[in-house]
Amino acid sequence: MTSAATATPALARGTARAVVTGMSAVTAIGVGLEEYWRNLLDGACGIRPITRFDTTGYPIRVAGEIPDFDSARVPSRLVVQTDRWTHFGLLAGELALADAGVDPAELPEYELSVHTASGSGGNEFGQRELQALWAEGPSRVGVYQSIAWFYAATTGQLSIRHGMKGWSGVLVAEQAGGLDVVAQARRSLAQGSRIVLTGATEAALNPAAFTSQIAGGMLSAAGEYLPFDEAASGFLPGEGGAMFVVESAEHASARAARPYGVVAGHAATFDPAPDTGRPPGLRRAVETALAEAGVAPSDVDVVFADADGRAEADAAEALVLTEVFGPRGVPVTTTKAATGRLVAGSAALDVVTALLAMRDGVIPPVVNVRRPAVDLDLVLDRPRPAALRTALVLARGYPGFNSALVLRAAAPN
Amino acid sequence: MQPTEFTLTDLVEIMRSCAGVDEGVDLDGDIGDTPFAELGYDSLAVLAFQARIQERTGVPMPDDTVAHMPTPNAAVDFVNQQIRAGVR
Structure with a gap:
């Protein structure tokens, strides 16, 4: 256990600010920061018929699916070993580090951290392997089931891929976890991390996860996501998310990185x-x-x-x-x-x-x-x-x- | 029909499909005597290969056979020895 009392960085004393210096987005309306942003401003909507599985018979058949995600942008070994949610996280993490101008190989590995949030874990991978278990038997369950579906998988794969061996973890708090990790990133800086890769991606558009959400009764049976509208009838799920790089303002300044903004509270x-x-x-x-x-x-x-x-x-x-x-x-x-x-x-x-x-x-x-x-x-x-x-x-x-x-x-x- | 011989080509196909290929590694190259670890495959990957080898050849591959297969050629030799010895 590291204790904040043993760390002396300025952030721990409340005299330094955490800033965001690199960002990425992987969404149904765009993969990559600027493509996403341009399409969002253009009023694009990524809610469309689900194509990842046959939705015949499902009461809801639309969601924010990412069309034609190019898994070739993820190392092939990791495509096989990880869930789609981790594929998104790996790409988003790589893009965020590049956007920040950070090359982890040039920095002390134990001062680089990864903190992600995950609300649904690797349930597409998990469903496939559980189906193999019950349909064909234990010998047909792939070994990567042991690591691919649990919440910390994306953090772990990002940590391994980029050699980021500082304090790292995952927060599970449904939606709110995606903000709580930013606070966790600040704690990580306070404990001596120079660079924290943080954020969250999700990929819950598979039969097991989608059925669970339908059973939860919060989705729009009308297949429309109209928040604050008179016709509001629930939400619709989507897949994707964002990763970003957090560091102290002093660290960013020392390497002449230009912050997008400050994490203030x-x-x-x-x-x-x-x-x-x-x-x-x-x-x-x-x-x-x-x-x-x-x-x-x-x-x-x-x-x-x-x-x-x-x-x-x-x-x-x-x-x-x-x-x-x-x-x-x-x-x-x-x-x-x-x-x-x-x-x-x-x-x-x-x-x-x-x-x-x-x-x-x-x-x-x-x-x-x-x-x-x-x-x-x-x-x-x-x-x-x-x-x-x-x-x-x-x-x-x-x-x-x-x-x-x-x-x-x-x-x- | 169970195969009478297990080849390096069979193994490479298994490696490719069940654990992917690391950047910078060419599985079509001369990799027979390169340790799995140097090809980017950790012990979990080798366990995955074993399960698929067993499925394909019928040769039992308990977890401790990992000791007999540090390299692709060693793995192929081990499987063929087992086949010839009638262990399946």
């Missing part, structure tokens, strides 16, 4: 049991994250909402945003109507998207939503130009996780 809460009558924990997460960032609600320029897509959950989130920011007090958007809900992948993708929005001074619109059922300043129809200094990203996860992350623009040089 984070908080995670958990909802009380349903029968206690106490309010959900989202508001407390928002207020605690803002307080840690030293940011007033009026300083926040945009909110990337959780945008669950079920009327009650949308109303609860809208209430929190109205209580904290005042009526229509802040522009609100979401990427999820375009990509599907990516479990932890969406929260990580929203971090990336918020930083791109700051970079380019534009808020991407919520696609497909026409008739808002909530009184929020939703960004609809087209991108909205705006000078963005501070963004708030929210994520809620079944059954009660809440996380809030405050990002600030990097100080001009």
